[in-house]
Amino acid sequence: MVKEIERYGIPIIHMATITTISQSVGANRIVPTVAIPYPVGDPSMNEKDEHELRRDLVLRAVKALGVNVEGPTQFE
Template structure:
């Protein structure tokens, strides 16, 4: 799906828990997530801590969208 969207010139960021899989499927901009069951958070954290985690991952993804790349890149 990532490659299909990018074929139209729309940059995509793949937030993932297992980076090698994203690389194998051809994602160009890869942002690692927290863990498989909770990619954008950690239920053991307080709501405030989880919000910080989510914000950091999303800010990294937005920066990745703005970054010109020429090959697969893990941010």
């Protein structure tokens, strides 16, 4: 899906936990996430901390859309 959307020239950030899959598939912009059932969350945290964590990840992802890359790149 990621590559097909990018083929239209739309920058796309892939937020995934198993980034090796993401790399194998050939995504160009990748943000590693927390865990499979909750990529952008962590139920063990209190609500405020969890929100901070998610905000951090999503902000990183959005900013990555503003960065030019040469090929598959992880934004960690």
